[in-house]
Structure formats: C-alpha cells, structure tokens
Amino acid sequence: xxxxxxxxxxxxxxxxxxxxxxxxxxxxxxxxxxxxxxxxxxxxxxxxxxxxxxxxxxxxxxxxxxxxxxxxxxxxxxxxxxxxxxxxxxxxxxxxxxxxxxxxxxxxxxxxxxxxxxxxxxxxxxxxxxxxxxxxxxxxxxxxxxxxxxxxxxxxxxxxxxxxxxxxxxxxxxxxxxxxxxxxxxxxxxxxxxxxxxxxxxxxxxxxxxxxxxxxxxxxxxxxxxxxxxxxxxxxxxxx
Numbered sequence: 001x002x003x004x005x006x007x008x009x010x011x012x013x014x015x016x017x018x019x020x021x022x023x024x025x026x027x028x029x030x031x032x033x034x035x036x037x038x039x040x041x042x043x044x045x046x047x048x049x050x051x052x053x054x055x056x057x058x059x060x061x062x063x064x065x066x067x068x069x070x071x072x073x074x075x076x077x078x079x080x081x082x083x084x085x086x087x088x089x090x091x092x093x094x095x096x097x098x099x100x101x102x103x104x105x106x107x108x109x110x111x112x113x114x115x116x117x118x119x120x121x122x123x124x125x126x127x128x129x130x131x132x133x134x135x136x137x138x139x140x141x142x143x144x145x146x147x148x149x150x151x152x153x154x155x156x157x158x159x160x161x162x163x164x165x166x167x168x169x170x171x172x173x174x175x176x177x178x179x180x181x182x183x184x185x186x187x188x189x190x191x192x193x194x195x196x197x198x199x200x201x202x203x204x205x206x207x208x209x210x211x212x213x214x215x216x217x218x219x220x221x222x223x224x225x226x227x228x229x230x231x232x233x234x235x236x237x238x239x240x
Contacts, residue, residue: 004126004147009178010069012128012147016176017073018062023092024048024075031085035092038074041175045076072177072195079172089174093144102143113137122146130155130183142166142179148195150180157181158189158206165195182219 004012017037024035025048038045051065052058079086090099105125112118114134122129126146129135130153138159141149144166151157166176177195181187186203194211199219204210208223217223 004128005123009071009148009150009180013071013073013178014066014069016145016148017066018053020075020093021048021051021062022053024087025052027087027092031079031087033077033079033085033087035075035077035087038076039070041072041074041169045074071197072175074173074175076173078174080170086172089168089172093174099143102146106141106143110138110140127151133157136161136189139163145176148176148178150178152181152183152185152200154183155181155185155187157187158191160190161187162192164193164211167194 004015007015021037024037027033028035028048035048036045037048037051046061046065050058051062053062075089075092078089078092081088093099094102102125105121109118109121109125112121114136118135119129119133122135122141127141128147128150130151132154133151133156135141135151135157136159139157139161141163142165144164148165149163157163163179165179166174168174178197179193179195180197182198182200182202184201185198188204188206188208190207191204192209192211196211196214197216198210199217199221201220202217203222205222205224210217210223214223
C-alpha cells in the first residue's frame with residue numbers, strides 16, 4: 001500500500017498500531033468493552049480510549065506511548081467467542097474488504113514462481129521487498145499485516161518458508177510485530193519465523209525454526225537445528 005511505501009520499520013509499525021487503536025476505540029464503544037494495548041505479551045496495558053488520536057489529550061498520550069516505538073504490541077480485552085459483546089480480532093485488525101483482498105493476493109503469490117513480477121505483486125500487497133530479492137514458489141507471507149514484513153536486497157527465501165507477523169493467543173488476545181530480513185540473506189527452504197530482526201548476510205539451514213527462540217540474529221550468522229532427542233517408552237523388555 002502506498003501509505004507505507006518508503007517508510008522505515010519503526011514508522012510502519014507506528015502507523016499500523018494507530019490504525020488498530022482507532023478501530024479498537026470504535027468497537028469498544030459499539031460493544032461496550034474495555035480494550036487494552038500492551039508493549040509486552042503479558043502486561044494488561046493501556047486502555048485504547050486514553051490514546052485517542054482525535055483528541056488533544058489522546059494525541060499527547062499517544063506520542064508518549066510511542067516513545068520509544070516497540071517492535072511488537074499486544075491487544076487484549078476482546079472477549080472470548082462465546083461472549084455476546086466479544087470483538088473478533090480479525091475484524092479489529094482490518095475491514096472485511098481488505099481481509100478478503102489479502103486472502104486472494106496471498107493465494108496468488110503462493111503459487112507464483114520467484115521473478116520480478118512476483119516482487120512487484122508483493123509490493124502492491126504492502127510488503128517491503130528489496131532489489132534483487134528472490135522469493136520462491138510456495139513461500140507463505142502473512143496476510144495479517146503484510147506491511148510489517150521487510151525483505152532486504154538480494155536476499156533469497158526458499159520454498160515453503162513461512163513468515164508470520166502475528167499470533168492469536170485465545171480469549172480475545174493477539175500480538176503482532178515486525179519481521180526484518182537484511183541484505184544478502186539466504187533463508188533455507190521450510191524456515192519458519194515470527195517477529196524477528198535478521199541482520200545482513202545471515203543463512204538459515206532448511207527446516208530451521210527461528211521465532212520465538214530468536215528475536216535478533218547478528219550479521220553473518222548461520223542458523224541450523226539439532227535433531228530432536230527420541231525417548232522410547234519404557235517397556236518390560238527394555239528393563240531386562
């Protein structure tokens with residue numbers, strides 16, 4: 001989307017969060033609920049009504065809240081699905097039309113082969129894709145908020161790689177954050193990641209899982225994985 005084009009990661013997550021706050025204020029009034037935003041995954045946070053950008057006091061509170069800007073935020077208080085006045089977290093994030101458009105775009109991008117057209121298509125979706133980046137077929141880039149994904153110049157994303165910027169934690173609580181992949185990175189096939197900052201010249205081996213185990217990977221790092229230990233069940237034959 002044009003409004004996020006050429007924006008830094010920090011500017012982008014601030015704009016996204018303000019948009020969600022505005023929708024949260026609207027739904028909190030409509031559903032008579034108290035909705036909160038937190039800078040941590042476990043904290044109760046701040047009532048969104050106190051951060052209303054349409055009021056002078058709310059604008060001041062909002063600027064203080066974004067000093068400094070964090071790489072991830074959590075919304076809570078939406079209620080469980082069985083509550084009559086619950087707010088669906090998907091609806092809180094985006095309008096119905098935008099959600100449906102993104103679903104179609106993600107499906108199309110999933111089957112496209114890695115080429116310059118695919119990069120242009122991703123940029124149209126709102127994803128920040130650097131020059132010379134290659135995103136292979138069957139790569140899944142999160143449709144929750146594509147603009148929170150940044151892929152550097154000349155970086156490669158192998159087939160079946162998964163980039164997820166959000167997580168729903170149940171009981172009306174969800175969190176989201178930035179994914180930044182630096183320049184000249186090689187992300188092996190099947191790598192999975194959530195919000196993370198990957199510096200330049202990083203390589204991940206196929207099948208690696210980065211988040212939530214890693215929140216930042218330093219330049220030049222090679223990330224692999226150890227085969228899981230196998231513990232066989234104790235039986236009478238094994239005890240003899």
